[in-house]
Amino acid sequence: MQVLVYGAGQLAQMMYLDGAALGIDVQAVDVSNNTVVHPVSKQPLDCSLEQAIERADVLTVEFEHVPEALLETAEQSGKLHPNKDAILVGADRVREKALLERLNIPNCAHRIVTDLTQLDECVEALGERLIIKASRDGYDGYGQWRLSQKADLPALKKQLEGLDLVRVPLVVEQMLKFDREVSLIGARNVSGDIKVYPLAENLHYQGQLHVSVAPATNSDDALTAKALEIFSKLVEGMDYVGVLAVELFQCGDTLLVNELAPRVHNSGHWTQAGADTSQFENHLRAVLDLPLGDTTNIGGDAAVSAMVNIIGCDDHDLALLGLPGVHFNWYGKTVRNKRKMGHINVTASGYKALGSKLEQLSGYLSADHFPELVDEAARLQK
Amino acid sequence: MQVLVYGAGQLAQMMYLDGAALGIDVQAVDVSNNTVVHPVSKQPLDCSLEQAIERADVLTVEFEHVPEALLETAEQSGKLHPNKDAILVGADRVREKALLERLNIPNCAHRIVTDLTQLDECVEALGERLIIKASRDGYDGYGQWRLSQKADLPALKKQLEGLDLVRVPLVVEQMLKFDREVSLIGARNVSGDIKVYPLAENLHYQGQLHVSVAPATNSDDALTAKALEIFSKLVEGMDYVGVLAVELFQCGDTLLVNELAPRVHNSGHWTQAGADTSQFENHLRAVLDLPLGDTTNIGGDAAVSAMVNIIGCDDHDLALLGLPGVHFNWYGKTVRNKRKMGHINVTASGYKALGSKLEQLSGYLSADHFPELVDEAARLQK
DSSP states (O other), rough: OOOOOOOHHHHHHHEEEEEEEOEEEEEEEETTTTTTETTTOOOSSOOHHHHHHHHHEEEESSSSSOHHHHHHHHHTTOBBOOOOOHHHHHHHHHHHHHHHHHOOOOBBOEEEEETTTTHHHHHHHHOOOEEEEEESOOTTOOOEEOOOOOGGGGHHHHHTTTTTTTTTTTTEOOOOOOEEEEEEEEOOTTOOOEEEEEEEEOOOOOOOOEEEESSSSOOOOOHHHHHHHHHHHHHHHHHOOOEEEEEEEEEEEEEEEEESSSOOOOGGGHHHHBBBOOOOHHHHHHHTTTTOOOOTTTTTTTTTEEEEEEESSSOOOOGGSSTTTEEEEEEOOOOTTTTTEEEEEEEESSHHHHHHHHHHHHSSSGGGGGGTTTHHHHHHOO | OOEEOOOOOOOHHHHHHOOOHHOOOOOOOOOOTTTEOOTTTTOOOOSSSHHHHOOOOOOEEEOOOHHHHHHHHHHHHOOOOHHHHHHHHHHHHHHHHHHHHTTOOOBEEEEEESSSSHHHHHHHHHOOOEEEEESSSSSTTOEEEEOOHHHGHHHHHHHHHTOOTTTTTEEEEEOOOOSEEEEEEEEEOOTOEEEOOEEEEEEETEEEEEEEEOOOOOOOOOOOHHHHHHHHHHHHHHHHOEEEEEEEEEEEEEEEEEEEEEEGGGGTHHHHBEEEEEEEEHHHHTTTOOOOOSSSBBTTTEEEEEEEEEEEEOOOOOGGGGSSTTTEEEEEOOTTOEEEEEEEEEEEESHHHHHHHHHHHHHHHHHHGOOHHHHHHHHHHO
């Protein structure tokens, strides 16, 4: 069985590693130059993209920002999972919001803006505390902005002047007071079977995921059922095949969809050590229409996991390898500021034990690069 | 970090997969033609053996039958772990027996025979029920023979006539009545730290390992301590670095060493799914002098594992992937009679649950190729 992944980063690499154990050959496409490469060594393989598409049983993606022309060709082969529309939902906030509305899935109150004059209407409808996001990433000058009070609106408009909002509209959202961010990772295979992992609880710092804990603390059956209902609506509504990550804001008992990622996801890396079947293996199973693997935590009802991202540094003390239940993962990249270099999965029996292991782990890491870790370790031990 | 493995079979492949996750680059040497290959694809890499030796931080082996000249060159680089003498102990039963005697480690009563006339003395000393083994494998006409009664000795001698017993002596052992075969897999790193996995209990069929269960049933602390003592004596006596497998016969409370394998071992494959750190990862950690990883079963005191070999067939029903706790591993080889094609790891909480899972699993496998499985499943459920 051969799977061709668009994108040649760590997600393709981890798919390759889990696939190889099952006898599945995963190849990757470096979409910057359309070459087919080995997902670990990144060395070019001796075949063209056309040949690789021809040979593959399935095409899939490790990220949503694949150039649309490539996705179009992939879709035409009849082998692409998830489908092109589903991938584009993850790449375009306008499509994402339209999907959520169509499927009647709770999400943040918002407006789509294609002309700056519409911003007044947004303040009128959503209030004066707003988050403004470019609907698509990767365009110079486009990004995210915040409005804290109505009086700043003229200045904001000035800042946004000159953007082509017809080509790249803005999504304007009410700034939400939420309790926490959780994510639901799950898979649907070609046959339509669905399996989801326990909810993960995600801690961000300066816009990047730093720590995930799964199952999320204080998550009862009702919350889990709500998340599953959202997930099922989404995958069925999109005729989705593969692993899908749903980022959710929790406000009391309510779950609002923040963002969809049509792929394996950083907040699901804990599944490598903590779940019976990893998200990478289940993604491959899903797209190849194999039976999905068990998604529960390994080690019984009390078993819990954490994932700690290693971001922008490589100054960890490798003595951390000696800690029981600590699993080190390294992507083999050159250090750059804010770059995801690797992650550490930690498994334990119960949150207290997990917190204690994270506290121990923090002793081998520089506090500068792991600003959330000590507090999170303390929270879990309470 | 780069590790060069002599041998390019599934053991090197599994080292590669675990190494890649840690950022360790594993390359393999196909010793049939001295080319350096990718451990999974088996494709030649763009470097000579000399270059690969030069670049590697460590050289190691996936099997003991590496041509001695290659081992000699490897040893001269100063990077070979385990050392050449330790590897040769696994390849030569005369060296193995000499080591066991030197270290005063219990093993089967035996004699070394370099002349057929010595066989009479063997019967005299060891009795008339004997197993006769060529001291080294891979020579035409050499293998294993059995003597069941003294009257058959002349016929046996006739059969052995013409063998060059000075070049390849025979090891003659008393045929032992043992209760079962167990194995101890453990690792010692360059710094001398030692960690061992729980004892595995091994079921053979026609000379091949079919099922391992770990921890071995009915193994108390005293037995485990005995095995650890043997292991420690061996690795310290050989100044051994890496994973070592010790096959043992259990007779009542006594453990006798049957065979040593200076490498990761089939009876340790369960550690991939069942132990906190796999034998493959711990082998790499040991030879690179990293801290050894935890070797206990995942999931608490009741956690148990089994490994089922897939031998000479590929007619399994892939629906088995849907069974919780069942982990499929496939080596990507062409089917041949008696060839190890892959293995299935099964984890459970307690032996009864493990037996029940093995029983379920057997429904997806052909009874012809898994002759031990149903009985073993029944035994565990008792």
